[in-house]
Amino acid sequence: MKSSYLRASAALACAAVLTACGGGDGQLLLGGQISGVTKPGMVLTNNGGSDYEIPVPSNGTGTTTFFFPTRISSDDKYDVQIKSTPTNVDASSCQLLNNKGRAGFDVTTIQIACAFKTQALTGTVSNLKSQLILVNGADRVIVPAGATTFNMARVAQDAPYGVSILANPAGQSCAIANGVGTMGAADVNNVTVTCEP
Amino acid sequence: MKSSLIRPAIALALAASLAACGGSDKAEFTVAGSVTGIVYDGLVLTNAGVPLKVAPPATAGTPARFAFPDKLEYGDTYDVKVTTNPAHQNCAPGVPQGGIYANNADTAGRLKTIDIAIVCEINKFTVGGTITGLTGAGLVLANGSTGGTYSAATPATPPSTTPIAYELPVVQFGTTYGVTVSKQPAGQVCTVVNPTGTMGDEPVKNVNVTCVAA
Numbered sequence: 001m002k003s004s005y006l007r008a009s010a011a012l013a014c015a016a017v018l019t020a021c022g023g024g025d026g027q028l029l030l031g032g033q034i035s036g037v038t039k040p041g042m043v044l045t046n047n048g049g050s051d052y053e054i055p056v057p058s059n060g061t062g063t064t065t066f067f068f069p070t071r072i073s074s075d076d077k078y079d080v081q082i083k084s085t086p087t088n089v090d091a092s093s094c095q096l097l098n099n100k101g102r103a104g105f106d107v108t109t110i111q112i113a114c115a116f117k118t119q120a121l122t123g124t125v126s127n128l129k130s131q132l133i134l135v136n137g138a139d140r141v142i143v144p145a146g147a148t149t150f151n152m153a154r155v156a157q158d159a160p161y162g163v164s165i166l167a168n169p170a171g172q173s174c175a176i177a178n179g180v181g182t183m184g185a186a187d188v189n190n191v192t193v194t195c196e197p
Numbered sequence: 198m199k200s201s202l203i204r205p206a207i208a209l210a211l212a213a214s215l216a217a218c219g220g221s222d223k224a225e226f227t228v229a230g231s232v233t234g235i236v237y238d239g240l241v242l243t244n245a246g247v248p249l250k251v252a253p254p255a256t257a258g259t260p261a262r263f264a265f266p267d268k269l270e271y272g273d274t275y276d277v278k279v280t281t282n283p284a285h286q287n288c289a290p291g292v293p294q295g296g297i298y299a300n301n302a303d304t305a306g307r308l309k310t311i312d313i314a315i316v317c318e319i320n321k322f323t324v325g326g327t328i329t330g331l332t333g334a335g336l337v338l339a340n341g342s343t344g345g346t347y348s349a350a351t352p353a354t355p356p357s358t359t360p361i362a363y364e365l366p367v368v369q370f371g372t373t374y375g376v377t378v379s380k381q382p383a384g385q386v387c388t389v390v391n392p393t394g395t396m397g398d399e400p401v402k403n404v405n406v407t408c409v410a411a
Contacts, residue, residue: 121342135375135393137341138368153342160339160346162377166393180377183342 026073028103030080032110035063036094038158041086044068044112047079062116067108076103080110087185088157089114116156119183123163123191124149125174132174132195133167140166143193150193155183163191172196225268226305228275230313231260232288240288241281242315248280251315271306277313285370285398291316321367322396324374326404327360333382338389338406340365340374349382363406368396376404386411 030046034054042054050070057064072078080099085091093115101107121136125147132143139153155161163179174195181188228244232251240251244265254261269275278301279288290301293314301313324340328349336349345366368374375393387408394401 135341135373137339137344137375138372139341139343140373155342159342160337160377160379161342162339162375162379164375164377164393166373166375166395180379182379 026071026076026103028072028074028076029067029106029108030070030072030078030103030110031065031067032098032108032112033063033065034112034114035061036089036112036114036116037064037086038062038116039086039088041084042089042114043083045081045083046070046072047077048081051083065108072103072107074103077101078103078107080112082112082114085114088116090117116159117185118154118156119185120187120189121152121155121161121163121183121191122149122187122189123152123178123193125193125195127172127195128169128174128193129172129195130169131167132165132169132193134163134193135166136161136163145169152191155188157183157185159183161188165193169195224271224306226270226273226311227264227268228277228305228311228313229262229264230277230301230311230315231262232315232317233260233291234317234319235261235283235286235288236317236319237283237285239281239283240279240286240317242277243280244275244277253283269305269311273305274303275305275311276302277315279315283317285320286317287320288315288317290314319369319371320398321369322398322400323364323367324376324396324401324404325362325364326391326402326406327362328387328406328408329360330408331361331382331385331387331406332356332408332410333385335380336378336382336385336387336406336408337380338363338365338376339379340368340376344368344374346379360405364400368401370396370398372396374401374404378406381411382408384411385409 037054037056044052046068050068052068054066082094095113097111098109128147130145134141136152141150141152143150160182163176165174168174172195174193177192178190235253242249249265251261251263282288290299291314293300331352334351338347347363347365373395376389378387385408387406390405391403
């Protein structure tokens with residue numbers, strides 16, 4: 001008799017503990033860092049639900065820390081996946097790290113990195129008699145004498161671009177038309193450089 | 198009988214292994230490590246006043262190994278510091294792979310080998326200048342596609358005649374910059390002087406913007 005009481009109370013105690021741990025309202029954070037968010041539309045899920053759209057960070061970098069608004073509990077399994085991406089993100093480029101596991105403490109180590117879709121930035125040059133150096137910020141392109149076209153590095157969709165002259169050709173001065181803009185969903189190929197005399 | 202043989206054998210084996218550990222040969226430790234990110238010449242490390250020059254690696258991108266010539270004995274302390282930075286770079290003790298803290302100072306013998314992590318980064322400086330004559334809202338300057346943007350605050354009415362100082366995000370030494378007007382302000386056209394260059398060893402402050410009525 002005694003032992004059966006003991007067993008029953010032990011089972012109760014166990015159940016109580018389990019409820020405390022496993023219940024719906026957890027106390028642990030679930031999140032980490034994500035890159036590639038410059039537009040709305042990045043939606044993450046945990047275990048196929050708890051849809052959470054990442055707010056767009058204000059600094060324009062597209063990189064931010066995130067935490068699911070729904071907290072999880074100790075010992076919960078988690079499996080964070082991407083449900084949808086913004087239109088300017090190449091969904092196949094997304095890499096997820098530390099996105100699956102069982103929670104012991106706050107989960108802050110999930111890493112999600114997505115690259116943007118990129119478009120070509122090209123143009124034409126006329127009357128170039130010696131070497132010209134063009135830049136789009138950190139992208140530096142040497143255009144040799146006699147060239148009629150040039151290719152800058154590809155630019156992420158929705159990023160600004162501004163092609164300018166770092167070094168004019170010897171004895172010439174060049175001007176750029178259509179060198180500034182914001183990259184859309186199509187390649188830009190109308191940057192025009194005209195050199196004189 | 199059997200157990201009486203085993204006991205001395207165990208004792209012998211223990212004695213042998215102890216000798217291997219403590220031994221008469223004193224353990225020596227080399228204060229060594231690697232420098233990651235070093236690109237330019239000039240790095241000098243010191244340990245207890247002894248300087249050691251570290252050159253960039255022959256293959257760019259690989260760590261540069263270093264080892265101080267003087268050996269330490271068990272219990273000696275070491276404290277490796279960066280006394281001279283390479284040109285255009287800044288170096289400091291870093292956290293080794295798999296570690297939590299920098300490991301440039303410790304006691305020899307606490308770990309089996311000494312493998313100090315030093316991390317160098319190329320210096321970065323801001324690009325900026327002044328904006329003169331701005332009366333319209335919405336001016337955005339950009340440094341190419343990856344160098345960041347600067348959005349000017351909406352000017353007060355009436356607009357101040359004092360030029361506005363601005364800064365774009367930092368650019369690494371040796372990298373080019375090219376500042377353009379990404380969005381013109383309402384009713385105005387702005388032009389940029391000295392828009393392009395290659396980052397040197399100090400902030401760029403001469404990329405000036407002048408705005409006039411369109």
